[in-house]
Structure formats: C-alpha cells, structure tokens
Amino acid sequence: MYTLDQFSKTYRYKMAHNKIKKIEVIKEYFATNYDHTMVAQESEELLLEVISYTIGKPDQEEKIFIEIIEILHDRYSLGTPYQMYDVNLPTNASFDEILKQIRRLFKDPIQRDMFDFLPEQSITIDDTAEDVTIKMRFKEFEKDIVSGARTKTILVSGQIPVYVNIKKKKAIINTGYLKAAKLIAKIINGVIGTTISISQINVESESEQMPNLVANDRFSPLTILAITLILVELNRNNFVLNDLLSISFNNEDAPRVKHAQLGGNHLIQDADVVNRIYRGDRITHFLVSVAHLNSRQAADMTGEILFDFRTGFKLQFGEQTSGVYKKTDAAMDIESIIRTALRSSVTVSNAINAIRTRLPNIPAQDQQMVRDILTEVRTALGDILPNDKLIMEDYLTRTFGL
Structure with a gap:
C-alpha cells in the first residue's frame, strides 16, 4: 500500500527523466479511466492535481497511486519511435471484417512467452480513413534460468500502441523496444494472419x-x-x-x-x-x-x-x-x-x-578556402542586393551550409 508521502517521493524520483512524456501518459490515464482532464504542464503541478483528485475518494486513492507508479516505472524511449510495417490483406477484404478480427484479438489481455500485452477496453476507429488505434501496455517478466518458466519479477514495462491504416496498407508499432514490437507483430500474424498480416519494412x-x-x-x-x-x-x-x-x-x-x-x-x-x-x-x-x-x-x-x-x-x-x-x-x-x-x-x-x-570531394583545406570565398561573396551580395538579402542568405545556408 502506498501512503501519500511514499507516492510523492516515488513520483518525484521517477519524474527526473523523460518528464514531458510521463506527464502526457498520466494525463491520458485520467482521461481514459476516469473521464477527467488534467491541465498541468509541469510535474509538480500535476502531482498536486493528482492528490487533489484523490481527496475524498478513499476507494480510488490506492488504486490510482499504484497504477501511476506502475506507469512511471515503464520503459520510455527518447522521443516517439515508430516501427514501420506493411499491411497485407486478402483480396476484397472489407474494413468491417478486418475490424472484427482486430477487436477479437485485442479484446482481452494476451500472454506470450515472457510478455503480457494489456489492451485498453476501447479501440479508436476512424471509419472514413479506415484507421484503427489499439492502445496497450506491455510487461516483460524475468525467466527462471532453471525451469524456463516466467517469474513474478517484471524486467521491462511500457506503452505499445499499434496503429493500422487499411486504406494505406500500413501499420505502426509505437515503441523503442524492438523485442516487444516483433512479438506483437508475430501475435497478429499468428492469430488473424488469414485476414490481416503485417511485415516489417526493410529499407x-x-x-x-x-x-x-x-x-x-x-x-x-x-x-x-x-x-x-x-x-x-x-x-x-x-x-x-x-x-x-x-x-x-x-x-x-x-x-x-x-x-x-x-x-x-x-x-x-x-x-x-x-x-x-x-x-x-x-x-x-x-x-x-x-x-x-x-x-x-x-x-x-x-x-x-x-x-x-x-x-x-x-x-x-x-x-x-x-x-x-x-x-x-x-x-x-x-x-x-x-x-x-x-x-x-x-x-x-x-x-x-x-x-x-x-558535395564535391575536395581536400579539407581547399574546402575551407571555398567556404571563405563564399562567405565573402555573401557579404558582398548583401550590400549589392539589400532587398534580396534574406532570400540570398537562405539559399547559401541551405545549399552550402554557411
């Protein structure tokens, strides 16, 4: 059980890195699970909002504290990594048919190998764009080196949304953890591969x-x-x-x-x-x-x-x-x-x-000489063509890196 003091200390410790993304995920957690909009932009402000929300809700307080700490323990990549896939469809497959199969696959938690994939209850659908978004979290458990069975120790956890666009025949798995991405792709292909399968793009x-x-x-x-x-x-x-x-x-x-x-x-x-x-x-x-x-x-x-x-x-x-x-x-x-x-x-x-x-391959000393000449040309042209100075400087910057 987390006390308010324990929650606050753990929250501040875990917010030291990837703060922007963690704030975004916590705000999404409240919007999805409690239909509540958090407005804070800074971590301390968000902490106060979370505490304020739980006041007078003793039946929800511990659950919220535990789930937010779990979110903060997730693996977070710098930026937003998108693993890109092609979507392979049978001839004349309808969007409704494909959607039915996707709903069936992601209706309940999925266990494979050392992983649990935990889909949210609702799937976001854009019928016009034929676009489907499946929000999920994953947990990877430690493997017992003797028995080969999974233990209760969580090695890695994180968000792993999957986006599928049927019109464009493309899919995106939003995670920097390639091992988790490959496994969820394998699950899609193994369970509903006759209706829809995805294959990683190899540029x-x-x-x-x-x-x-x-x-x-x-x-x-x-x-x-x-x-x-x-x-x-x-x-x-x-x-x-x-x-x-x-x-x-x-x-x-x-x-x-x-x-x-x-x-x-x-x-x-x-x-x-x-x-x-x-x-x-x-x-x-x-x-x-x-x-x-x-x-x-x-x-x-x-x-x-x-x-x-x-x-x-x-x-x-x-x-x-x-x-x-x-x-x-x-x-x-x-x-x-x-x-x-x-x-x-x-x-x-x-x-x-x-x-x-x-990109002529000229020696470094000659390249510096060319850059010096171009810098002098830029200065001279700026004096001669003052009305076009910004256009000229933009061209020299983009083309020659001056």
Whole structure:
C-alpha cells in the first residue's frame, strides 16, 4: 500500500527523466479511466492535481497511486519511435471484417512467452480513413534460468500502441523496444494472419534492389537513398529540411574506423561526411530538423526526426516535435516518399549527380578556402542586393551550409 508521502517521493524520483512524456501518459490515464482532464504542464503541478483528485475518494486513492507508479516505472524511449510495417490483406477484404478480427484479438489481455500485452477496453476507429488505434501496455517478466518458466519479477514495462491504416496498407508499432514490437507483430500474424498480416519494412534490403543500380559502382545504395532524401525528396514533398544534426556511417571493409557518428550543424557540407560518402560508407541513420508545410505553405509541424534503417525501418520524432500534423500521418507520408524513391528509375542517377555537384570531394583545406570565398561573396551580395538579402542568405545556408 502506498501512503501519500511514499507516492510523492516515488513520483518525484521517477519524474527526473523523460518528464514531458510521463506527464502526457498520466494525463491520458485520467482521461481514459476516469473521464477527467488534467491541465498541468509541469510535474509538480500535476502531482498536486493528482492528490487533489484523490481527496475524498478513499476507494480510488490506492488504486490510482499504484497504477501511476506502475506507469512511471515503464520503459520510455527518447522521443516517439515508430516501427514501420506493411499491411497485407486478402483480396476484397472489407474494413468491417478486418475490424472484427482486430477487436477479437485485442479484446482481452494476451500472454506470450515472457510478455503480457494489456489492451485498453476501447479501440479508436476512424471509419472514413479506415484507421484503427489499439492502445496497450506491455510487461516483460524475468525467466527462471532453471525451469524456463516466467517469474513474478517484471524486467521491462511500457506503452505499445499499434496503429493500422487499411486504406494505406500500413501499420505502426509505437515503441523503442524492438523485442516487444516483433512479438506483437508475430501475435497478429499468428492469430488473424488469414485476414490481416503485417511485415516489417526493410529499407536497406529494398535499397539494394533500386532500378539502375548497375550505373553506380562507388556509393552505397543505402547512402544513395539517404542523400536523395536529405538533398531532394524531403524538401520536394513539403518536409523543409532546416539542418542535418547528426549522421552515422558503417563500413565493415574500412581498415580502422568501421562505425562513425558525427554531430553538429550543417553536416552535409562537412569534409569528413563527404569523404565517407565517397569512400562507400553506408549511412545507417541520420537526424534532421524539419518543418512540414501544409497546402497553404504554413508550418503545421516542426521538430526533429531520426531516420533509422538499421533494423528494418524506424522513425523517431523528437520530444519537442509539435504541431497539428499528426506524427502517425507524418510517418506514413515519409514512408511513402521513401518507397517512391526506392522504386523510381531516376533515383540513382539523380543522387549521384547531386553528390558530385553539391558535395564535391575536395581536400579539407581547399574546402575551407571555398567556404571563405563564399562567405565573402555573401557579404558582398548583401550590400549589392539589400532587398534580396534574406532570400540570398537562405539559399547559401541551405545549399552550402554557411
């Protein structure tokens, strides 16, 4: 049993990390289970709201304290990680039929191996978009090394919402814990696989099948895709790339450094980044700062997005990413951009041309000299064309990283 003092101490201790996400989950807990809206934005304010809500409710107080502490013990990833899947449907399967099977699967708690999956009672449905959201929590229990049976010790717990869009034939499993994501996908395929099944998207494997790769004998296929996204396709599809904040490379054939992660600003122009691209290194994941523009060319989402191709395909939205454009919609739209690029007959040639024209592989000292010259040109043009100074500076920043 938790006393008020014990609850408050545990709450404050557990709120030391991932505060924003935990506040969001606790507020959602009250909205879902008690139809009550918490308005606090800070952790201490929320604590007072929780205590205030339980005053005069002795029959609910202990239950609320225990369940909130359980939520605070959950595993929380930085940002919002989305594991991306294709949805495979039989011919002429109706939305109602698929929905019936989904409801049946997630009606009750599911036990598999060392995991419990605990769905909420209600499933959110958008009939027009043919979109289904299943909110769940998971618990992974410790395995007895002698008997192989599960013990009562919880190793990991957390939220694991599943989003399925029948029209787009896409699914998202919202967790950074790949082991839990793989198991819930296996459960879906094992129980209702004849009606609906999901398969993890493997971007690296698909990049090796891009049309006209025979014309490329230097650059990694995965790097060609990444550079296409960074230099061309994101901007072309209303994801305005403000900066490349980090980029990671892998090259098992390199004599010394086989893995490298570089961080900073305007990295696409960095001499080390350019050298690794020309050396044939694979870009395995990269972090960008973006703004998404709606049909009126106004930003409806801003923040950071991590593109991760190491284990299938994962997108991770930063903690501060915000706006009216839903992250699930953004994830599915980005997946569509990537798939279009992977299947296009001009992606390879356009990427190679962009690399050679916009990322020339020149020695570091010469590159610095070019940057110094461009900086002088920017200053001079600013004096000559004062009315166009902002447009000119924006172009030089985006194109040359000045």
